[in-house]
Amino acid sequence: MGMPGRKVFISGDEAVAEAVRLARPNVISAYPITPQTVTVERISEFVEDGSLKAEYLHVESEHSAMSAALGAAAVGARTFTATSSQGLLYMAETLPYVSGARFPIVMMNANRTLATPWALLSDHRDSLSQLDSGWIQVYCENAQEAMDMIIQAYRIAEDPRVMTPFMVNLDGFILTHTYEMVDLPAQENVDRFLPPYRTANRMDLDDPKTVCYAALDDYMEFHLKQELDMRKVPGVIEEVELEFKGIFGRSYGGLVEKYCCEDAEAVLMTLGSVTGTARAVVDAMRMEGKMVGLAKIRFMRPFPAAEIAGIAGNTKAMGILDRDLSVGYEGIVFTNARSAVCEIESPPRMINFIGGLGGRNISKEDMRQIFDQLMQAARGEQGERVRFVNARCE
């Protein structure tokens, strides 16, 4: 352990901004969108007061935000951008550009639903729509995790084995605008953990190169190389988390954080901030002797298929709480998780709970009902595969 951190009372947006300052990016390009705005406002202030020595580009759209980051990364700059919701979709074209060109750009996405109906509050429809963009995706439970993951994101993304962009997701308003006590790491510790970015994958006046090129017959190999390198990411995450813990004293359980799963008859899987509610309900139900467990899926890409299959093999019922819905089928996390589980010998009964769309609250009571349904399924009761949580229609 190095220098101790400093306790600060800040919002999730501010925690991200502080983490960005600590990570010392060279270029920030961002376009404002609620509820990401506080992050870019704080970063602008850091650039103004000189505490962050970086170029801040005021771009005219999210598409240009990522394109400018692409240009900056192409000369070897460490870059940051932040967006949300419609903004993420507006920049969607550029995401595979970045991942295909193997530029380790880090982006914060404040999870917010998609229009229409136009809405400001949080669900995961935005980022889950970009699962196939070739980016690493992590979902955070609180401001501390968001801060720590921004710092870790640069280490993981810039690792020569990885060279893949990284999207750090945190729930809009629930995390971005809620104040928490956060441990702010000391700069010297972050500098030790995260050295300056050096890469050969850049345009260079002394050794000119073409980057972001075109390929015909070689396209498939380029794309498969992304996949092969993405498969190395879980190992890198583990290494980086171990080192992070050594310096900062915190760790988050790798790809999936398990809570009371060992002897659980029913396990619920969640993403993001709703995990806190689920954890409280698991605690209460365990007090009543009910064998429930919880798994927080932290990374959606690379997808923790082995970890999820491992949990599934050890329980009778498994629920996936999706704060999204692929209309015409089921929740996106569920589709991914069930694909991981279907290979095991005696899969548990799997139920997809769709809830919290457009920011609708998922209360402890809702959560208890979810666990009750899972316990019933564990006892062999049949029912719908896809169930809506606290919805005024069936």
Add this chain to the structure above:
Amino acid sequence: MDEKMVTNAGDLTNTEFFYGHRACAGCGGSLALRLAMKVLGPRIFVAIPANCMSATSFLYPQVSFSVNAMISPFPATGAVLSGIEAGARALGIRDHHVVGFAGDGGTADIGIQALSGAIDRGDRIIYVCYDNEAYMNTGIQKSGLTPYGSRTTTTPAGKNIPGAVGRKKDMFGIVAAHGIKYAATASIGYPEDYLRKISKAAMCKTTSYIHVLAPCSTGWGFPAEETVDIGREAVDCGLWYLAEYEKGDFILNRKPKEFSSISEYLKRQARFRHLGEKEIEEITVGRDEKWKKIMKNWRV
């Protein structure tokens, strides 16, 4: 970097920075790139969005650049250029130029927002629009810079519609309205004028914009060896003009004593060959209106 004005072929380096590409014979766009890079190179970062030049020059492993180059997302040339420059600034990279080459659609249509943003920021970048007056790479479809009467694959000329019916967007005026420090129009038919303007752009400390007319033998329908001549005639007949916008003033660089025949210019090109007297008259009226304004408002 030692900046000196390049005003004729004798000033140009023999080194090639852009070669071996697969563009059509007689391609005006590739000439625009090659000449500009000879003025600017070798310490340059080039960004090119989707267009004929990127499609014919970035094919791994036979890329056609001896300088740094990258493909930009189609709508985002201005933003990518800004990003490169900001990255270079932040990393202490000095004595370089950042230049983009976007086509007419990539500039006036899908790329206009990012271009506007770049000019607004004023980053030190050179934005070259090579204008061949349609989406040529995708098979000759109408763009915002396709002139009236032009036959394209999305503005077929028939009994009811005489090809493209809009007028060419005034990109030069649009860029100038941003209060840009330096903007110019050019034609590859007048290479000395174009070289001089690229040189001037290279000396700018902020965003500069060069709009160069680059005839397309394939899309316009003329023999490949006539590209430069067509580029010259477009200026001589008054349908294009050589001008600069500098320190708030529009300056006309070349005033034809007498316009050459619009009809001759049009008839040389398959894309206009269907036009009748009525349409040619409309084109002539449009030219005369434009020149009336030029003569009234610009420094000549």
